[in-house]
Amino acid sequence: MRKPLIAGNWKMYKTPKESLAFLDAFLPMVEGHDRDEIVVCPTMSSLAYVIEHAEGTNVRAGAQNMHWLNEGPYTSQTSPTMLVSIGCRHVLLGHSELRLYFNETYERVNLKLKAAINHGITPIVCVGELLAEREDGKTEETLRTQVRAALRNISANEARRLVIAYEPIWAIGTGSTASPEVASEAHAIIRAELSRCCGQQTADNTRILYGGSVKPENITSLMAQEDIDGALVGGASLVPTTFAEIVHY
Ligand code: 13P
Numbered sequence: 001m002r003k004p005l006i007a008g009n010w011k012m013y014k015t016p017k018e019s020l021a022f023l024d025a026f027l028p029m030v031e032g033h034d035r036d037e038i039v040v041c042p043t044m045s046s047l048a049y050v051i052e053h054a055e056g057t058n059v060r061a062g063a064q065n066m067h068w069l070n071e072g073p074y075t076s077q078t079s080p081t082m083l084v085s086i087g088c089r090h091v092l093l094g095h096s097e098l099r100l101y102f103n104e105t106y107e108r109v110n111l112k113l114k115a116a117i118n119h120g121i122t123p124i125v126c127v128g129e130l131l132a133e134r135e136d137g138k139t140e141e142t143l144r145t146q147v148r149a150a151l152r153n154i155s156a157n158e159a160r161r162l163v164i165a166y167e168p169i170w171a172i173g174t175g176s177t178a179s180p181e182v183a184s185e186a187h188a189i190i191r192a193e194l195s196r197c198c199g200q201q202t203a204d205n206t207r208i209l210y211g212g213s214v215k216p217e218n219i220t221s222l223m224a225q226e227d228i229d230g231a232l233v234g235g236a237s238l239v240p241t242t243f244a245e246i247v248h249y
Helices: 016-031 044-054 080-085 096-100 107-116 131-135 141-152 181-199 198-203 218-224 242-245
Strands: 005-011 037-041 060-061 088-091 122-127 163-166 206-212 230-233
Touching: 005 080, 005 088, 005 206, 005 242, 016 044, 016 060, 016 242, 037 088, 044 060, 080 107, 088 107, 107 141, 122 141, 131 141, 141 181, 163 181, 181 198, 181 206, 181 218, 218 230, 218 242, 230 242
Parallel strands: 005 037, 005 230, 037 060, 088 122, 122 163, 163 206, 206 230
Antiparallel strands: none
């Protein structure tokens, strides 16, 4: 049984004050909601405040990235032990905006994934193809390569908390969502690759989220798909009523 996970990626939006105002409005709207896991991923400057404010509720807060080492001379970075120390138990890894604008690589995502596993942090690894790759018929190859690289040398036992987010780059922030059929096809490719990498049980247990212009209007048809186990929501997760509508799909 894969419990659906609805996650909000706040990207570089919201000050701590705005983050707490979001929670004050949002928490009552989803109080007692247990069908889905709910996670929001604020910026690093808000994360500790959000975790503290949401304590004892059904909403968790995750980081948008992390380093794989515990400490060191790495200006700007946050380590897994630092995340654990503030009660953070989720992290987004390999988001396409990091890959596109900050030279993130799947080798590093693999190191970060191992570190997250070792620290008991639930990793949400993002994969997804460019429009050009889709148009060239390379979607399957791209997704398989990304999944394989991220999961290099990771055992089935280590992968048991893994979450994957399928985020086609052409659907992020563009308003054009993948149709449920297109998303399903990609999720099936990812699940098959998970099975090759870590075995069928991992493939069956791993939640695969869809991300890319998820809105209240399209969440229901996406969630109706067998292989879609939740959503990673950008823009629409910034507004409490809209994100709550998505959670209540
Ligand atoms: P949008 O929902 O704004 O398209 O962003 C998706 C995303 O990148 C989530 O990580």
